[in-house]
Amino acid sequence: MGYFVNSINPSGKIAVDDTILIKGTPATAGSKMLENFTPLFSAEAVERLEKAGYEIAGKTNVGEFGLDLLGETSFFGANEEDGVLAGAAASLVKKGEVKAALSVDLNGAPRRAAALAGVDFIKPTYGTVSRYGVIACACSGEQIGVTAPDAETAKEILSVIAGHDSKDGTSLPAEKYDYALTDVKGMKVALIKELYDLASDAVKTGIDKYAASLKALGVTVEDVSLDIVKEAQTAWQILMSAETTNNLSRFDGVKYGHRAAEYKNIDELYVKSRTEGFGFLTKATIIYGSDVLSKSKYDACYDKSMRIRRVVTEKVKAVLASYDAILAPACSQAEYKAYDVLDSFEKVFEESVFTAIPSITGLPAMATKGVQLIADSYKDNVLLSIAKSVEGLEA
Amino acid sequence: MKYELVIGLETHVELSTASKLFCSCGGHSSPKEPNDCVCPACCGMPGMLPVTNKHAIELAVKAGFMLNCKINQYTTFDKKSYYYPDLPASYQTTQWFNPICVDGSVEIGDRTIGIKQIHLEEDAGKLVHDDATNTSLVDYNRTSVPLIEIVSRPDFRSADEVITYLKKLKSSLQFAGISECEEGAMRCDVNISVRPEGSEEFGVRAEIKNMSSLSEIKDAIEFEKVRHVDALERHTEVLVQETRRWDDVKRRTFPMRNKETAADYRYFPDPNLMPIVIDDAWLEEIRASMPATAEEQSLRYTEMGIPEKEAMVLASDRKLSDTFDEVVALGRAPKSVASWILTECMGNMKRLEIDELNIDAAKLARIIELVDTNEITRPAGKKVLSAVFESDVDVDKYCEENGLNVKVDESLILTTVQRIVAENPDAVANYKSGKTKAMQALFGLIMRELKGTGDPVVIRTLLEQELNK
The missing domain is CATH 1.10.10.410 (Arc Repressor Mutant, subunit A)
Known part of the structure; x- marks a missing residue:
């Protein structure tokens, strides 16, 4: 499979991942279930880009509903570069085939992909970019972000797509955001020990190198302990799976999307269509999500996870009260070989420990130079400033 | 042994909003053809997000005021999941954790019926079964039309109380402009059990789903009472808690398939809808916009000298009372106006088979004025009124053309x-x-x-x- 599942304009410079709608262009979200689905309207972010004069190149391949590591669960096949998994959008940006790409960060896939490809991806503060037109899975944490070759380009595109949208009830009120880049000298960055310890040596080396660059720029880097990384991971997995179960229940074979060829009654239509239409990881997520929402487990799982979300937010914000940003790995390995799909649920869960904190708290995060930065709400500009400064060191 | 009925009602009422609960499609009265009032949001397409209809919130609060409820100034929406083709997103947005109104009451006669809660939710679509092709067709016009569900406490002790309550609810809701309560727009789930008189414990409960006709509700309750008492007295069956439906042809209830009732709805808060905070100022604004209730209206009429029975009839129908108020405001004597509306107007409505009074108040006022000042005779007045009902004639011109004026030389x-x-x-x-x-x-x-x-x-x-x- 190529990078694009649907090409729109060969001279276009922006790629859009296939969970984001463009009017009249099929949107599959990497799933057989939506192989034949063509949306009637475009996402707000896409409209804003087009209105500002950017042309869309096409729709990039994504893992089924964006749930996986790096796009390997797409119905259209994984993207591999010499046997190594790579995100389609990140690869296009790295090769310079597009200026930037819009990607939905639901469980860290585009953040991870950018970190592995050595390009930038910013997941902005939750609520600053409209989710209108995103094939939804986990509404409480998913967010459109920008994959770009450098911080300056990420800032340019983010400035266009961010701002209040009345069509999204969770959209924050500010009409525009000023991502003013600032001098990083004198800033303080917290390196999260618990996450650092979970990474491979190759990743640790990358983090050490990044920390050294920061110090060269006059930034203080300190080891900080954050004792809720596992709780954040589990809670996000529960919330994300529950919301995904609910959102994907609309794909039932009745109205659009895949429908089984033969069925005897409505129940069989549901069961056969969904069994044929969804891949393994999606099914596993749906089953897990149904379980945590069931009457007998709601309090112990879903409700508890919402309370953990509050505690995690408080603890991370406490760190960010003393530090301008957090530094952490974006994933455990420096590269991922294709893996057996039957391992996927466990693999994705293991890796989500690195990406869960921004997902569950809605805080802005950025993958840059193979590492991950996290800042306080509305401090997206701090992430861009740090990323740009480090990028400038090597220029 | 003597037994008493214990009944609780869940009453669903469509709200009179111009648009649906979470999108801008037309509300309950708009659609003409199947699926001509749908958009990507209310037919469950991916990518759409819900935006709450403020008017629906206000109407639900009004219903709460009317039923003496406590208004929850912090209220939330939740998702209820189940698969059925008339539910396009396979979940219904409702209020499970923080309903908008709680702990109210309604007086019927000398009894007080407790209201547990009122919550907002979206309606489902409609399935049409086509026997010719053995297929089912879905119509999403009704999908996402706003409803309130009024949940009573198990305080009813007879079918008559239930009927009185529903009639009162209907006239009050119509009066406050909360719902038109058209045919089928008010649907009930009836929870019913039987216990020895004087007992404090509840018996085994049956829920009769989705009833809208008052006479059927009454028949279903009477049927259930006999079924329950027979089971207790003569052991005709072992009562189980279950959901039943009324069969109007066979004149009895039947249990619904277990599958439809044993669902786990997996409620959870809708992350796309922020909690709604109704601040004091907004609450007062809604309170100020409340019209008089049918009861207050009726009391006002008796104070104007209208006999109680007539006052109640006038107050029970929004069109009648509006017309009455307008004609009285034009200077006509209340007693005279009441008699013209209740006798002459209603006579014409019956004759012409009109359901609601729809007469220009100024014309009715003029006719009454002409008769009361002996400009024309009462029979002449009736004649003009009939002509107004039939072809909306001009009153003075009609009297002149037909020589109805009394003041002859x-x-x-x-x-x-x-x-x-x-x-x-x-x-x-x-x-x-x-x-x-x-x-x-x-x-x-x-x-x-x-x-x-x-x-x-x-x-x-x-x-x-x-x-x-």
Whole structure:
């Protein structure tokens, strides 16, 4: 499979991942279930880009509903570069085939992909970019972000797509955001020990190198302990799976999307269509999500996870009260070989420990130079400033 | 042993909003053809996000005020999941954790019915079964139309109480402009059990789903009472908690398939809808916009001198009471207006098979004014009113064209009387010999001659004078 599942304009410079709608262009979200689905309207972010004069190149391949590591669960096949998994959008940006790409960060896939490809991806503060037109899975944490070759380009595109949208009830009120880049000298960055310890040596080396660059720029880097990384991971997995179960229940074979060829009654239509239409990881997520929402487990799982979300937010914000940003790995390995799909649920869960904190708290995060930065709400500009400064060191 | 019924109601009512609960499609009264009132949001397409209809929130709060509820100023929406083709997203947005109104009550006669809660939710679509092709078709026009569900406490003790409550609910909701309560727009789930009189414990409960006709509700309750008492007294069956449906052809309830009732709805808060905070200012604004309730209205009418029974009829129907208020505001006497509306207008409505009163208040006021000031006779007034109902005629013009005005020159009346007396010597002779009926015949002749325009009292007086000369 190529990078694009649907090409729109060969001279276009922006790629859009296939969970984001463009009017009249099929949107599959990497799933057989939506192989034949063509949306009637475009996402707000896409409209804003087009209105500002950017042309869309096409729709990039994504893992089924964006749930996986790096796009390997797409119905259209994984993207591999010499046997190594790579995100389609990140690869296009790295090769310079597009200026930037819009990607939905639901469980860290585009953040991870950018970190592995050595390009930038910013997941902005939750609520600053409209989710209108995103094939939804986990509404409480998913967010459109920008994959770009450098911080300056990420800032340019983010400035266009961010701002209040009345069509999204969770959209924050500010009409525009000023991502003013600032001098990083004198800033303080917290390196999260618990996450650092979970990474491979190759990743640790990358983090050490990044920390050294920061110090060269006059930034203080300190080891900080954050004792809720596992709780954040589990809670996000529960919330994300529950919301995904609910959102994907609309794909039932009745109205659009895949429908089984033969069925005897409505129940069989549901069961056969969904069994044929969804891949393994999606099914596993749906089953897990149904379980945590069931009457007998709601309090112990879903409700508890919402309370953990509050505690995690408080603890991370406490760190960010003393530090301008957090530094952490974006994933455990420096590269991922294709893996057996039957391992996927466990693999994705293991890796989500690195990406869960921004997902569950809605805080802005950025993958840059193979590492991950996290800042306080509305401090997206701090992430861009740090990323740009480090990028400038090597220029 | 004597048994008593214990009944609780869940009543679903469609709100009179211009648009649906979470999108801008037209509300309950808009659609004409199937699926002509749908958008990507209300037919469950991916990518759409819900945006809450503020008017629906206000109407639900109004319902809460009307039913003496506590308004939850922090209220949230939750998702209820189940698969059915009439539910396009396979979840219904409802209020499970923080309903908008709680702990209210309604007085019916000398009894008080507790209201547990009122919550907002979206309606489902409609399935149409086509026997010819053995397929089912879905119509999403009704999908996402806002509903309130009014949940009573198990406080009813008879079918009659249930019916009284529903009638009262309907007139109150119509009155406050909360719901039109059209045919089928008010649906009930009836929870019913039976227990020995005096017992505090509840019996085994059956829930009869989705009832809308009052007479069917009454029949279903009576049927269930017999079924439950038979089971307890004569062990005809073992009662189980279950969901049942009323079969209007077979005149009995049947259990629904277990599968439809054993669902786990997996409720959770909708992350796309922020909690709604109704601040004090907004709450007061809604309170200020409340119209008088039917009861307050009825009381107001009796204070105007309208007999209680008539006042209640006027107050029970929004159109009747609005017309009454408008005509009275135009200066007509309340008693007179009540009689014209309840007798003459309703007579015309019955004759012409009209469901709601829809008359220009100014025209009705003019007719009453003409009659009350003896400009025209009451029969003439009725004649104009019929013409207004039939073809919306202009009152004054119609009276003139049809010679209904009473104020005819008295000398014309006198000459007519004298002429008729002169032309009918036989009748005069009959009268003089004691046959008083002859006078009535002469009176009729004069009226015909004057085409009903003369004041009957004047005519009668002049005729008597002439005959007794």
